[in-house]
Amino acid sequence: MRQYEEAKAAHPDAILFFRMGDFYEMFREDAVIAARLLDITLTSRNKGNPDEEPMAGVPHHAAAGYVTRLLAFGHKVAICEQMADPSTVKGIVPRQVVRVITPGLVTDTEQLDARANHYLVAVDNESGNAERGIALLDLSTGELSAGMIPDLASLLAELARCDPREVLVGGGLDPDVKKGAELAAPRAVLRDDEPLDDGDVAATIDGAVAEPIAAEAASTLSLSARRAAARALRFAHKCTPGSPLPVRRIAPYDPTATMRIDETAQVHLELVRGADGSRKGTLLETVDATVTPAGARLLRRRLLSPLIDVASIRRRLDEVQAFVENPRARGDLREALARVGDLERLSVRTVLREATPKDLGALRDGLLAAPAAVAATRVIVDAAGGLGAELGLSGRSPQRSTGEARELFGAEVDTLPEIAAKLAAALVDRPPALAREGGFVREEYDAELGTQRRLARGGAEEMTKLEAELREKTGAGSLRIRFTRVFGWYIEVTKTHLGKVPPDFRRKQTVAGGERFTSDRLDELADGLENAESRALARETDIFEGLVRVVAENAERIRKLARTLASWDVAAALADVAHRQDYVRPAVDMGDALVIEGGRHPVVERLAAAGRFVPNDTTLDLGGDRLWLLTGPNMAGKSTLMRQVALITILAQAGSFVPAQAARVGVVDRVLSRVGASDNVARGESTFMVEMRETATILRDASRRSLVILDEIGRGTSTYDGLAIAWAVAEHLYDAVGCRAMFATHYHELTELAQHGPGVANWSVSAREHGGDVVFLHKLVRGPASRSYGVAVARLAGVPEPVLARAKAILATLEAGAPLPSGKHATMRGRTRQGSVQLDLFAKAKPDTDAAAPVLETLRAVEVERLTPLDALTFVARLKSLLPS
Numbered sequence: 001m002r003q004y005e006e007a008k009a010a011h012p013d014a015i016l017f018f019r020m021g022d023f024y025e026m027f028r029e030d031a032v033i034a035a036r037l038l039d040i041t042l043t044s045r046n047k048g049n050p051d052e053e054p055m056a057g058v059p060h061h062a063a064a065g066y067v068t069r070l071l072a073f074g075h076k077v078a079i080c081e082q083m084a085d086p087s088t089v090k091g092i093v094p095r096q097v098v099r100v101i102t103p104g105l106v107t108d109t110e111q112l113d114a115r116a117n118h119y120l121v122a123v124d125n126e127s128g129n130a131e132r133g134i135a136l137l138d139l140s141t142g143e144l145s146a147g148m149i150p151d152l153a154s155l156l157a158e159l160a161r162c163d164p165r166e167v168l169v170g171g172g173l174d175p176d177v178k179k180g181a182e183l184a185a186p187r188a189v190l191r192d193d194e195p196l197d198d199g200d201v202a203a204t205i206d207g208a209v210a211e212p213i214a215a216e217a218a219s220t221l222s223l224s225a226r227r228a229a230a231r232a233l234r235f236a237h238k239c240t241p242g243s244p245l246p247v248r249r250i251a252p253y254d255p256t257a258t259m260r261i262d263e264t265a266q267v268h269l270e271l272v273r274g275a276d277g278s279r280k281g282t283l284l285e286t287v288d289a290t291v292t293p294a295g296a297r298l299l300r301r302r303l304l305s306p307l308i309d310v311a312s313i314r315r316r317l318d319e320v321q322a323f324v325e326n327p328r329a330r331g332d333l334r335e336a337l338a339r340v341g342d343l344e345r346l347s348v349r350t351v352l353r354e355a356t357p358k359d360l361g362a363l364r365d366g367l368l369a370a371p372a373a374v375a376a377t378r379v380i381v382d383a384a385g386g387l388g389a390e391l392g393l394s395g396r397s398p399q400r401s402t403g404e405a406r407e408l409f410g411a412e413v414d415t416l417p418e419i420a421a422k423l424a425a426a427l428v429d430r431p432p433a434l435a436r437e438g439g440f441v442r443e444e445y446d447a448e449l450g451t452q453r454r455l456a457r458g459g460a461e462e463m464t465k466l467e468a469e470l471r472e473k474t475g476a477g478s479l480r481i482r483f484t485r486v487f488g489w490y491i492e493v494t495k496t497h498l499g500k501v502p503p504d505f506r507r508k509q510t511v512a513g514g515e516r517f518t519s520d521r522l523d524e525l526a527d528g529l530e531n532a533e534s535r536a537l538a539r540e541t542d543i544f545e546g547l548v549r550v551v552a553e554n555a556e557r558i559r560k561l562a563r564t565l566a567s568w569d570v571a572a573a574l575a576d577v578a579h580r581q582d583y584v585r586p587a588v589d590m591g592d593a594l595v596i597e598g599g600r601h602p603v604v605e606r607l608a609a610a611g612r613f614v615p616n617d618t619t620l621d622l623g624g625d626r627l628w629l630l631t632g633p634n635m636a637g638k639s640t641l642m643r644q645v646a647l648i649t650i651l652a653q654a655g656s657f658v659p660a661q662a663a664r665v666g667v668v669d670r671v672l673s674r675v676g677a678s679d680n681v682a683r684g685e686s687t688f689m690v691e692m693r694e695t696a697t698i699l700r701d702a703s704r705r706s707l708v709i710l711d712e713i714g715r716g717t718s719t720y721d722g723l724a725i726a727w728a729v730a731e732h733l734y735d736a737v738g739c740r741a742m743f744a745t746h747y748h749e750l751t752e753l754a755q756h757g758p759g760v761a762n763w764s765v766s767a768r769e770h771g772g773d774v775v776f777l778h779k780l781v782r783g784p785a786s787r788s789y790g791v792a793v794a795r796l797a798g799v800p801e802p803v804l805a806r807a808k809a810i811l812a813t814l815e816a817g818a819p820l821p822s823g824k825h826a827t828m829r830g831r832t833r834q835g836s837v838q839l840d841l842f843a844k845a846k847p848d849t850d851a852a853a854p855v856l857e858t859l860r861a862v863e864v865e866r867l868t869p870l871d872a873l874t875f876v877a878r879l880k881s882l883l884p885s
């Protein structure tokens with residue numbers, strides 16, 4: 001247990017999987033926790049003795065599944081392995097913790113979602129400022145980026161975007177970060193990180209990786225960013241003590257270089273996760289036709305951080321267009337890529353010395369498929385002279401030159417032919433997942449291996465021959481030569497034939513049906529055979545380690561290839577979607593307009609029956625209509641329309657074609673949205689509180705270049721408050737922010753805002769009533785909605801007829817300005833229509849009105865300290881009497 005004590009002392013916060021033969025055993029508290037969480041039997045070690053203690057175990061070959069479950073509960077798992085074959089060691093087998101698996105540091109392809117990155121995030125807040133350093137590490141792909149985050153809202157947007165499994169916070173977990181992070185990154189385990197001295201930053205970074213990267217990082221990154229990177233690397237390095245981390249650079253991460261999609265907008269727009277947390281019904285699911293895991297991950301990242309640099313966006317669109325125009329190249333490429341697999345993650349596994357023969361086999365298949373992918377893109381380069389015109393509204397039609405196409409698709413792509421050839425020559429067609437049983441290297445690959453295998457095979461044949469010989473010689477028909485792992489080779493003779501056993505047989509064991517023997521000849525053959533087998537296995541292990549080393553040395557080349565293939569995969573996939581779903585290339589510029597002709601909602605159009613989705617034109621333009629007031633009955637399609645505008649913008653800036661007949665997108669820096677009312681019980685806040693908080697964020701963060709989408713602001717409170725807030729918010733967006741905004745509302749009074757100034761436009765989504773039922777046309781028309789059809793929609797929803805009839809009657813009287821059934825006046829709408837109360841919300845606050853003047857005068861004159869309580873009451877009554885009734 002000394003070894004156990006040592007390993008546990010080094011990793012007190014992890015559950016220790018202590019390898020003993022074919023099992024990983026857990027002891028004490030670890031065993032108790034694991035038994036409870038994994039539903040495995042809790043036993044005890046040294047039962048009945050004073051040092052009896054709890055123990056639980058899992059078979060080593062099934063460990064991955066158990067580890068995954070423990071990680072899901074937020075635990076760390078330390079894997080302590082036997083470092084030598086127990087049969088070759090005298091005394092205690094040396095053991096060592098080779099890996100600590102934590103929720104954020106998973107590299108086993110079986111445990112990872114192939115189509116999403118798996119991040120550990122480190123936040124450095126030691127300065128205590130709102131501006132923090134942030135680092136994003138995906139150990140499974142070896143990517144690390146770091147930068148500065150200006151404020152808490154940006155931090156939460158970033159956490160929501162990358163959906164980390166673990167967040168390290170240096171400088172103390174302040175309650176705001178903790179609360180925000182728990183909501184923005186619900187799957188993450190939050191950890192307080194240890195202190196870090198500024199002087200240790202460079203050494204910590206370089207100590208964790210194979211080749212120094214700290215100096216280069218210092219030239220591009222701020223100290224806080226590097227501190228965050230050092231925290232992530234320090235943590236990861238402690239978890240993979242045996243090998244340097246597969247990180248080759250710290251990529252600068254600049255949140256201002258990409259469109260920020262607010263945490264709430266990500267949720268409301270259902271970009272990558274739907275309401276139920278899955279991919280179902282999301283934008284990602286609709287446009288993700290990638291065929292490689294790395295391509296899927298890249299597309300996901302691109303959708304969550306669209307670009308704002310026009311040239312880069314056009315470059316991506318050029319790639320997509322090239323594949324739209326070359327369906328054959330697209331098809332060939334996708335066919336080749338489908339065989340490529342996950343080169344990125346597999347190469348990282350070789351660097352971490354975690355690769356299995358199966359992984360090497362997959363790498364081989366991927367590398368062998370790469371040249372066909374390159375050849376497919378060559379077709380595009382060759383056809384480049386004749387590439388067509390840019391579509392969309394820009395009116396330009398640039399002819400792409402061969403040079404540009406060559407630049408797009410890389411003049412030279414290194415497909416590592418020598419590594420592919422080596423792996424192809426060495427490995428069998430389908431290598432097994434476990435290295436220790438051998439059988440994955442081709443016999444022809446290595447002379448020594450060939451010799452030993454032949455000897456082993458020869459030995460096995462000799463055994464068969466010997467068995468036949470002995471049977472014949474002794475006349476014992478039931479004589480068998482057998483092998484078991486524990487017992488080795490033996491000759492078994494059943495009871496009936498024992499009399500025929502020759503004298504040179506030596507008895508080894510008595511079993512139920514007979515006796516087991518050995519002989520000199522059998523021993524000699526068995527030795528030869530075992531020797532040959534173990535030599536063959538040793539040789540194979542050497543070859544395997546050599547191959548892993550060679551691949552690891554070339555990991556950076558493989559990753560470069562993987563990145564190229566991933567970006568082609570994304571372009572070809574988007575082209576495929578564009579082709580199938582009839583998307584067009586958007587024109588993207590730095591203008592102020594967002595012009596969509598015949599736009600469709602990418603997700604809703606797929607769910608609608610074929611041909612039933614109604615396209616709509618929308619133009620938001622800082623020089624024209626920039627604030628849309630959208631009215632229309634429930635279920636008319638207001639939310640759908642607004643989301644469609646946001647999604648088309650996001651798709652365009654992510655570099656995708658868009659679901660429209662034509663589109664021009666003047667770059668948007670942020671998409672901010674507040675859609676629908678949702679309770680946030682976790683935050684302990686009411687619907688209205690959440691709504692106002694989100695609205696506050698929008699008003700604070702929106703810039704002139706932002707796109708703001710507000711759906712039914714103010715609905716969570718009383719009508720007057722709600723309308724007043726909605727009105728003021730719309731005004732602020734118009735006057736102070738001056739951005740492009742869409743505002744859907746059921747407050748018909750709000751449509752009067754159109755008189756506020758140029759650029760405020762009323763639109764409505766039309767519906768028709770037909771025999772008491774409402775028919776949704778889903779078509780946008782200029783002007784406010786004429787009425788709201790609430791009662792008709794209620795009928796659609798199955799509200800009983802008597803209730804509907806009563807509602808209709810009340811509505812009619814209200815609209816005529818009559819009081820409520822209780823006798824009191826209630827609605828704003830009725831009175832406004834009659835003109836009896838005109839809302840004058842735009843009027844600036846007026847100075848004291850004439851009516852209030854006597855009240856104020858009286859108030860000013862009173863000497864408060866001379867009033868008795870009774871006087872005070874009388875005084876209030878007098879004040880009241882001075883006010884006009």
Ligand SMILES: Nc1ncnc2c1ncn2[C@@H]1O[C@H](COP(=O)(O)OP(=O)(O)OP(=O)(O)O)[C@@H](O)[C@H]1O
Nearest residue numbers: 612613614615633634635636637638639640641778
């Ligand atoms: N352009 C369209 N073409 C066809 N069907 C549409 C269209 N727009 C919306 N729909 C359908 O109408 C349904 C209701 O749309 P949506 O939720 O956008 O309405 P809404 O006006 O926002 O309603 P509410 O005011 O009740 O929130 C959608 O689920 C969709 O199926």
